[in-house]
Amino acid sequence: MKLGLPNNHVSRVMPPATPHADGRLPGSGLVLTGRRLVPDLATGARPQRDTHHRPHRRGQHETRDMIPSSHLAADPAGPAAAGITGVARVISGTDLAATLQAVGPALDHRWAIVGPPPSPDGWIRASDLLDPEHLDEALAVVREHHQATPEVAVSYFTAWYAATIVGPAIATFVLTRRVPDLDPTEIWVHRHEGGWFDATAFRRPRMTLLPGDPAVAGCAPETIPAEVVAVAADLDALRARLVEEIIGHLEPIITSLRKRARLGLAALWGAVAAQCGRTFLLTERVSRDPHLGRLEADAFFAAATPTLRARPTWQQFIHRGRCYTGMRRGSCCLAHRVTEEFCTACPFVAAPERESRLREWIDSQGPGGLAV
Numbered sequence: 001m002k003l004g005l006p007n008n009h010v011s012r013v014m015p016p017a018t019p020h021a022d023g024r025l026p027g028s029g030l031v032l033t034g035r036r037l038v039p040d041l042a043t044g045a046r047p048q049r050d051t052h053h054r055p056h057r058r059g060q061h062e063t064r065d066m067i068p069s070s071h072l073a074a075d076p077a078g079p080a081a082a083g084i085t086g087v088a089r090v091i092s093g094t095d096l097a098a099t100l101q102a103v104g105p106a107l108d109h110r111w112a113i114v115g116p117p118p119s120p121d122g123w124i125r126a127s128d129l130l131d132p133e134h135l136d137e138a139l140a141v142v143r144e145h146h147q148a149t150p151e152v153a154v155s156y157f158t159a160w161y162a163a164t165i166v167g168p169a170i171a172t173f174v175l176t177r178r179v180p181d182l183d184p185t186e187i188w189v190h191r192h193e194g195g196w197f198d199a200t201a202f203r204r205p206r207m208t209l210l211p212g213d214p215a216v217a218g219c220a221p222e223t224i225p226a227e228v229v230a231v232a233a234d235l236d237a238l239r240a241r242l243v244e245e246i247i248g249h250l251e252p253i254i255t256s257l258r259k260r261a262r263l264g265l266a267a268l269w270g271a272v273a274a275q276c277g278r279t280f281l282l283t284e285r286v287s288r289d290p291h292l293g294r295l296e297a298d299a300f301f302a303a304a305t306p307t308l309r310a311r312p313t314w315q316q317f318i319h320r321g322r323c324y325t326g327m328r329r330g331s332c333c334l335a336h337r338v339t340e341e342f343c344t345a346c347p348f349v350a351a352p353e354r355e356s357r358l359r360e361w362i363d364s365q366g367p368g369g370l371a372v
Contacts, residue, residue, distance in 0.1 A: 095114075095205060096114050096172075096178075096180060096202060096205035096206075096207055096227075097113065097115075097205065099172055099176050099178060100112045100113065100168060100172070102175070102176070103168070103171040103172055103175045103176065103283075103286055105282075105285040105286055106167070106171040106174075106175065106279060106282040106283045106285050106286055107167045107168065107171060107279075107282075108167075108282055109198065110163060110164060110167055110197075110198050110199060110200070111198070111199050111200075112164075112167070112168040112199065112200040112202070113199070113202070114201075114202050114205045115201065115202075115203070116201065116203060117188045117190070117201050118201075122190050122191050122192070123188045123189070123190050123191075124138075124188065124189055124190075124191055125184075125185070125187070125188050126165075126184035126185075126187040126188065126189055126249070127184040127185045129161070129184075129253055130184070130256065132256070135253070135256055135257075135260075136260075138157065138191065138195065139153050139157055139260065141191070141194075141195040142156050142157050142194075142195035142196075145193075145194045145195050146194070146195070146338055147338070148337075148338060149337065150260060150261045150262075151261045151263055151334060151337075152334045152335070152337050152338060153261070154257050154260055154261035154263055154268075155261075155267065155268075155271060155333050155334045155335075156333070156334075156335075157195070157257065158254070158257055158268050158271040158272065159271040159272075159275055159333060160195070160196040161189065161197055161253070162250060162271060162275045162276075163275040163278075163279075164189045164190075164197040164198070164199065164200045165182060165187070165189075165200065165246065165249055165250065166246050166250075166272065166275050166276050166279060167200070167275070167279045168180060168200055168202075169182060169242060169245060169246060170242070170246075170276060170279040170283075170300075171279055171282070171283055171286075172207075173238070173239070173242045173296075174280065174283045174287070174292065174293065174296050175283055175286050177209070177210050177213065177235070177238060178207045178208070178213065179207060179208040179232075179238060179241050179242045179245060180202060180205075180206065180207050181202075181204070181206035181207065182245040182246065182248070182249040183206075184249055186202065186203045186204055186206070187200060187201065187202055187203070187249075188200070188201040188203070189201075204227065205227050206227050206228075207227065207228060207229060208228070208229050208230045208231070208232055208238060208241045209228055209231055209232070209238075210231070210232055210234070210235065210238055211231055211232075213231075215228065216228060216231055239300060239303055240303055242300065243300065243303045243304045246272075246276070246304075247304065247307050247308075250272055251307075254268050254269065254272070266309070266310045266330075266331060267310070267331045267332075269307055269308055269310055270310030270311075270329065270330045270331025271331065271333060272308065273301070273304075273308040273310055273311045273312060273330055273331075274312055274327070274329045274330070274331070274333070274345065276297070276300065276301075276304075276308065276311075277297050277301075277311065277312035277327050277329075278312075278327065278372055280293040280294065280296055280297035280300070281293045281294065281297070281327060281370065281371075281372040282370065282372055283296075284370055285368070285370065290322070290323050290324070290325070291323075293325075294314055294325050297312075310330035310331045311330050312327045312328055312330055313327075313328045313330070314326070314328070315327070315328055315351060315354060315355060315358070315371075317355055317358075317359075317371075319358075319362055319371075324358070324362060324370070324371040325371060325372075326344075326345070326354060326355070326358045326371040326372065327345045327371075327372060328345060328346075328349075328351075329343075329345045329346060329347055330347070331347070332346055332347060332348060333346070336348075344357045344358060344361070358371040
């Protein structure tokens with residue numbers, strides 16, 4: 001039973017190389033400047049004008065602000081109940097390429113494929129960024145394109161690079177109960193002209209699965225496909241593997257980045273944690289479950305402590321009759337040093353202001369909009 005597609009496979013349905021060609025903006029970085037919506041540069045998107053805004057009616061809403069997740073409304077069954085049987089209906093297929101295509105909406109303006117890069121332009125092997133010369137070159141592009149200080153450039157780079165790594169891994173875990181192998185020697189990332197990363201290519205479709213996954217269910221040990229790195233005993237073990245893969249991939253580059261700017265580990269890992277939290281919330285685009293992403297994020301961050309201790313917290317509120325979850329970052333991305341505005345998810349933005357921005361952002365997206 002094959003888990004992968006030929007090395008030259010590229011998904012036929014691919015999001016655009018430039019973010020948000022359809023006019024959408026990443027809500028977690030939304031900044032309001034007059035009547036214009038400007039995305040947080042640390043999310044890697046370009047400013048675009050909003051054309052779908054509808055005014056909201058404040059009097060119809062309830063709010064719950066920055067309450068620890070243990071006190072928030074939740075599915076009483078918890079994330080463990082959403083095991084492989086709970087998400088199997090979301091996608092079908094037994095290969096990583098089909099899996100990545102199915103979870104694509106949760107990757108927002110980024111995309112992921114299986115196989116070698118489709119062209120040499122802009123693609124960098126992830127392990128090459130551990131080379132000081134390659135890393136300095138990548139940071140120089142960010143500094144020059146955004147007129148950024150070393151601290152801002154490192155903050156941006158950390159968030160952008162982390163998003164291309166944690167996005168596919170987290171979306172695949174939540175929606176399909178699979179964890180891709182994040183070996184940096186087996187992954188390429190695509191760098192956009194502005195210095196941000198918008199795509200991930202997995203050279204080989206290697207994954208860790210649960211025993212009930214259709215790819216391995218009923219298989220004798222000797223017949224398990226070679227693409228299966230391991231079979232986790234249960235959901236907790238699979239989540240621990242996700243944490244191990246993410247931290248194991250990012251720790252060396254975080255160490256290198258820390259030497260290049262006056263930023264502490266809390267700030268750098270906080271940037272990673274923000275991208276993790278954002279992807280967890282974005283899985284609602286596929287699952288249609290308004291609680292699953294938040295619950296899974298809480299379980300993930302509990303397992304990833306203390307490394308990801310600067311984790312985001314949640315801001316829940318009712319808007320037009322349904323529950324939404326927004327995010328407050330655990331550390332500042334420093335975008336305000338470039339834009340002179342604080343991002344919506346910034347810890348320095350007051351909760352009422354954040355909620356107001358999120359309501360406007362939800363309405364600007366039209367049907368199915370999220371507070372992220």
